[in-house]
Amino acid sequence: ETGVTQTPRHLVMGMTNKKSLKCEQHLGHNAMYWYKQSAKKPLELMFVYNFKEQTENNSVPSRFSPECPNSSHLFLHLHTLQPEDSALYLCASSQELAGGPKKETQYFGPGTRLLVL
């Protein structure tokens, strides 16, 4: 496996279900991200982890719970979601360097298409 992988690729769940999205990066990066992509809206950054520590939480509802057990794996635990949470959830990683201009790009996984019924 190379790059950034995400499973599952598609997920349909009811509002009372609990599910988890998984992301794995094989690039040796030290930062990982969760984004939500809805139609006709900019990508919304949800969570950022640097060296397994959460550094950003952009006012995400508590029904989304991230977990980063190590620098290669990132999970997004879902429970009691709403239909408006239906979207494409993208995981990304980057190698962040200390100091200097931020020029490191992010590498994205293929995403999980989530439908909440």
Added chain:
Amino acid sequence: AQKITQTQPGMFVQEKEAVTLDCTYDTSDPSYGLFWYKQPSSGEMIFLIYQGSYDQQNATEGRYSLNFQKARKSANLVISASQLGDSAMYFCAMREATTGNQFYFGTGTSLTVIP
């Protein structure tokens, strides 16, 4: 205020022609980076090109070039010799030195290449 603005929801281009996708940005940070990504219908975001705020020359990567006009705060993507495989969504993004890992994305432009 939006950090990244892409005003073209959809664009069409004839195969083998060049096309320009617009992007304007808003920042007061003197140190920032601008990125363009391509997203095919499969969903994966693919990094195309990067331009740093202090770079003196416009970035180029193969058929992609970035028309960077700092005073106007614009960073338009130019795709030369369009191919059918270029049909996709294109996103402009920015990160600032002061806001660390925060990437700001535009709403994207859907490009369709016509044979």
